Amino acid sequence: MARLNWGMIGGGEGSQIGPAHRISAGLDGKFNFAASALDIDAAKGKAFAQTLGIEGDRAYGDWREMLAGEKDRADRVDLVTIATPNSTHFEIAKAFTEEGFHVLCEKPMTMTVAEAEELVKLAEAKGTILAVNYGYSGYSLVRHMRAMVARGDLGKVRLIKAEFAHGFHADEADADNPRVRWRYDPDLAGVSAQFADCGIHALHMASYVSGQEAETLSADFASGIPSRTLEDDAMLNIKMSGGARCRLWTSSIAIGRMHGLNIQVFGERGGLRWAQEQPNQLFWTPLNGRTEIIERGAGNLSPEADRASRVTIGHAEGMPLAFANIYLDLAEAISAHKHGRTADSAATQYPKAIDGLRSMAAIVAAVDSAKQQGVWVDARPPMLR
Ligand code: NAI
Known part of the structure; x- marks a missing residue:
């Protein structure tokens, strides 16, 4: 399976959950960290992205710039993780879903029930994956x-x-x-x-x-x-x-x-x-x-x-491994979606927008x-x- 391109919004340097996403998305070699808008401070986010190996033109200053830069690329990101504070999840998830991107959103998915219903319906209409990171599952x-x-x-x-x-x-x-x-x-x-x-x-x-x-x-x-x-x-x-x-x-x-x-x-x-x-x-x-x-x-x-x-058996199991299982499921689901085949049934248990x-x-x-x-x-x- 070819590596999928992955992008992250939020999860910048010093954030609580950013490292867990980077480690877990990278663990199985299924995702290539290709683009990001990591920080509320654009310059800080760009600089940190480059230390993580992201090319300069894909180390974006904010998520709107990232959406504009990615949406028409042939090698655009296959999955976008949203790891920003809660109040921004809806706007970002909606904008990327509308452009047909697959999304893994941090919890809580939105701030209101109406927003969550809108996202569930939007992802259904677009036929895209909108997963929510109940990573402990x-x-x-x-x-x-x-x-x-x-x-x-x-x-x-x-x-x-x-x-x-x-x-x-x-x-x-x-x-x-x-x-x-x-x-x-x-x-x-x-x-x-x-x-x-x-x-x-x-x-x-x-x-x-x-x-x-x-x-x-x-x-x-x-x-x-x-x-x-x-x-x-x-x-x-x-x-x-x-x-x-x-x-x-x-x-x-x-x-x-x-x-x-x-x-x-x-x-x-x-x-x-x-x-x-x-x-x-x-x-x-x-x-x-x-x-x-x-x-x-x-x-x-x-x-x-x-x-x-x-x-x-007997080895300690770290929390990033649980997150990695969500990424592994998403890689299988996205790949199946891309190639028009049925996803492995054991890989469909990631939390979804309906759970959000x-x-x-x-x-x-x-x-x-x-x-x-x-x-x-x-x-x-x-x-x-
Ligand atoms: P944090 O405050 O430690 O870090 C937030 C990061 O997002 C910072 O790097 C900040 O610069 C960046 N950021 C803020 N606004 C941004 C924007 N508009 N664009 C780009 N970057 C932006 O927050 P923490 O604890 O990492 O939480 C982030 C999200 O993850 C929250 O929704 C939280 O509920 C969720 N979370 C989930 C966990 C889980 O187990 N699934 C565990 C901890 C947090």
Whole structure:
């Protein structure tokens, strides 16, 4: 397969998520980093791009310049990653999708449900790929949990417990740090801070693993740092489409919690437990049985898990490898799209615009519910009701 051309917007020097994208997109040699608009500061972005090996004429100062420069090139970028702050995602994703580019957008996909619906419809109309980076769905054992639920190992899923809690925004003295500030500024972050930043990863994972989507939810939002207008802690109860209940906690003031993305799934015939900080082990307890540890890399777990296991059993699995699985899926999907063939069915599980849309609907529903002392509200986007 010929290498695909890849471009990135945002993710400049010193950004949190830029390096993870560069490492993961480059890992399999499927993508050639060909063009970028990396930084809000044009000169800084151009200079950094050149240190990363991008040719001078494709190290653009901003995304509009990049769109104009790329759209008519014969070797234009096959995939554009959007790794800018949330408020810019919609405008950039829309502009590139309209020109027929495939896009991987950071989460949350947009600031409003209406924008997310517009993007879902636009990508459908254009026939382009619009993926959303719920990158933790790339872990081998997350894909195995999904496969175990889908093949019926747990029976009917009754209960899901999902958490994403960290303690890195707990210091009031650090509230002015530019990397932290935008996350709690409604103009830049949107209607929600912590739920939109981290909670939606937990919600996406609950849906991804269980195969059930949020239908109604009740939320309680809190601001542990009172100067924040947006929440830094949230607890949600969610009624899922297949009848399961999901209990979801997210926090950025949980001092001592690191990157606490944890999931437990309880069915009629057994329970599963997985934590991102210990991604190589999945704990499985069958009804009336003993707890078993399923190790990543053990042979023949499931085709989905086997495809996503890149290092032999026992080796630590880094977070960029999970992102790399999203890129690998996209390379296969784009290549299949380009050559008019069917994509490998094990490669179609990357999160899509529809997942971005569901998240947006859940964010707005959660904010609505929290304002009304946790009343149950519809969590589904209007077009899916
Ligand atoms: P950051 O503040 O560390 O970096 C943002 C970068 O974007 C900077 O290099 C900045 O100069 C650049 N930028 C800002 N506006 C721009 C524009 N208009 N054009 C080009 N570049 C621009 O932010 P961070 O933490 O890297 O987050 C970026 C996005 O990634 C957010 O949407 C965030 O929610 C998401 N994210 C996703 C994660 C995941 O696990 N999927 C983890 C962390 C962040």
